[in-house]
Amino acid sequence: MSKKLSLPQQIIIALIAGIVVGLICAAAGLGDFTAQWLKPFGDIFVNLLKFIIVPVVLLSMIQGIVSMNDMKKVGAVGWKTVAFFLCTTAIACIIGLIFANIFRGAGLFPDLSAELGSAEYEAREYAGLMSTIVAFFPTNMWDAFLNANMLQVIVISLLFGGSIIAAGEKAKLVKDFVDSAYSVIEKLMGFVISLSPIGVFTYMAWVVATQGANIIGSLALVILCAYCGYVVHAVLVYSMAAKSFAGISPIEFFKKASPAMVFAFTSTSSAATLPISEECARDLGADKDIASFVLPLGATINMDGTAIYQCVATVFLATCSGMNLTIGQMVVIVVTATLASIGTAGAPGAGMIMLAMVLEALGIPVAYIGLIVAVDRLFDMGRTCLNVTGDIACSACVTKWQSAK
Secondary structure: OOOOOHHHHHHHHHHHHHHHHHHHHHHHHOOHHHHHHHHHHHHHHHHHHHHHHHHHHHHHHHHHHHHHHHHHHHHHHHHHHHHHHHHHHHHHHHHHHHHHHHHHHHOOOOHHHHHHHHHHOOOOOOOOOHHHHHHHHOOOOOHHHHOOOHHHHHHHHHHHHHHHHHHHHHHHHHHHHHHHHHHHHHHHHHEEEEEEEHHHHHHHHHHHHHHHHHOOOOOOHHHHHHHHHHHHHHHHHHHHHHHHHHOOOHHHHHHHHHHHHHHHHHOOOOOOOOOHHHHHHHHHOHHHHHHHHHHHHHHHHHHHHHHHHHHHHHHHHHHHHHOOHHEEEEEHHHHHHHHHHHHHOOOHHHHHHHHHHHHHHHHOHHHHHHHOOOHHHHHHHHHHHHHHHHHHHHHHHHHHHHHHO
């Protein structure tokens, strides 16, 4: 009797098959075919994931908060989570700058100075940190659900979860409803996750077939530089944090986190990966209530991959414009990127907003982003994968810290 392949094995096979099919389609000039006939199946899968994101986040966070049964514990988990993300983001910036300067010093960055005059990119206006914080709080609960504004959904969950705890025995009916509703959502989530190999295969085939040629283009070394930073950060920071704080070996960590990492890589959406991330976090020993709190928060404010990307992109664009960054300017990059990771939380295209903020702080024309925006998805695949890996590592570490009290 043959043994059924596990979900991680199915996802890895789907990833490899997608790359192979994508390369074949790229060689045969069938990029449009993958866009018209393969990508839609991936879109359907992602739509299903997005369909369950709001109820999963809302119900799992409320249930997690109520399970803690103590708002002091919720606060403790919250500040430890934010501290973890801020520290790792600062480290990510340093790693990104180190690799960017190594590549620049070795003359590996392409000279696109002749193309700077034609670079075009219109930066979205950043309203400021306080305006962003004000926007965290919804004026209409249903609008937050309708627009899938995850930060507002998180705030709603915190308010309802805290109120259920405060109401005590009188809230028993509401608590039972949340438990029952989440049990239903878990079954639905399991069905949707079982379809993930289809989404991975179709998206990977489409990306390789339509954008694979860009990998061997003039920006190949810039992309390679960013991915070196991604890999080093995942191994040295995340897996070592899981080893040091949660007692999880690097091999076990990556093995059990791989389904979420692969799906995040192909979907480029931390939010869409949430259901799979929860499964991986629990496999690594994270408490259900803590994972239900940490992962949705991480999906919105943890941007280590984006921090590495923007450091590499900033040094590259500065090199193209003939600017040699000083130590002081690199410190500005680290500080700006770390703070911007919170200030742009939850905003669509947050990576580009953050990069625009850093370029403006250094006096580099924001329009230069136009030189790399065409291959942004290739950067985005790696940075989303790294962000999700960090969320899972954080949930395991916070679980251990809480149990040690």
